[in-house]
Amino acid sequence: MNSVDYDIIEEIVPKTAKPTSVTQPHPIRTALYNIMFSDDHANLTTRLFDIGLISIICLNVVAIMLESMPSFIAVYEQELFYFEIFSIIVFTVEYIGRAWCIVDDPSFRYAKAVKGRLRYLITPMAIIDLLAVAPFYLSFLFAIDLRFLRVLRLIRIFKLARYSSAMSILLSVIRQETRAFAAALFVLALLLIVSASMIHFFEQEAQPGKFESIPHAMWWALITLTTVGYGDIVPVTPGGKVFGAFISVIGIGMVALPAGILASGFSEKLHARRRDYEALVRQALENGEFTRNEIRALQEKQLSSGLSDEDAREILRRLIAAQHNAPTQCPNCGHVLHREVHVGN
DSSP: OOSOOTHHHHTTSOOOOOOOOOOOSOHHHHHHHHHHHOOOTTSHHHHHHHHHHHHHHHHHHHHHHHHTOHHHHHHHHHHHHHHHHHHHHHHHHHHHHHHHHGGGOTTOTTOSTTHHHHHHHTSHHHHHHHHHHHHHHHTTTSOOOHHHHHHHHGGGGGGGGGGOHHHHHHHHHHHHTHHHHHHHHHHHHHHHHHHHHHHHHHHTTTOTTTSSSHHHHHHHHHHHHTTOOOSSSOOOSHHHHHHHHHHHHHHHHHHHHHHHHHHHHHHHHHHHHHHHHHHHHHHHHTTTEEEHHHHHHHHHHHHHHTOOHHHHHHHHHHHHHHHHHOEEEOTTTOOEEEOOOEEEO
């Protein structure tokens, strides 16, 4: 596991306890949940499961790209077909397994046998898991163009989002800033209509074949506002050129607006996760000791938050040092005492 070495906690006092064990009502299902959903990469089985799935997903993406090469598929068509069957079996078993064991989620969000599983099946990652296998089964029911089927199969690459903290942060930011993005798109839509209308007014007579209507002019307005500027359609009248230059400048701001929203939200989310990690450390220090479960929770929080080893180590050292050196007074004599941090059960 490429996470921070939490031996810094052990440096304060020797290791004296073992992790607390909890009895579960269904040990097989719980064990499967810990393998499929746990962030504890110190567990060999979990690590091997994640590495295996990531490898299969990456190989699927490579195979799908190679299938677009006629010379390659002419030689290895049978091998690619067998690999596709193998992948479908793995992804189907994974999808069913996740739906079965999700009821053991410690947050109890999916605790109910039927409603809990149905609630999980409409989550983004469960939908991606379903879309990863759906094209194969749909091909038996409907006649699907192979090129379109190949595009649908490329959805499997989004399964990697489960193993990327950066991708999870990005998706979280997009959900959080939905209203801001919607507002930016609304403004862009207004500018698109106004731009197409004005350039149609300026260029209709000079270029009737390219700006004959406002819908036709929207192509020019869109590529100009997005600063792409293919050059296939350009204004030729003086008024059209002046207006085109104005729209090009406005387009720079329109591109920067959603990018700024995304960058600001991404930065804020990283800081929020850092604060959550610090709050978890402070909570563990409240009683002056770290339990083994608390150490494991810190490790998992670091991985899910995308904190680097250096950042997590700096937070631990700073907060532990502050807790260790924090003076307290004896309620009887008023003598200044120093709190100590221990590792306990």
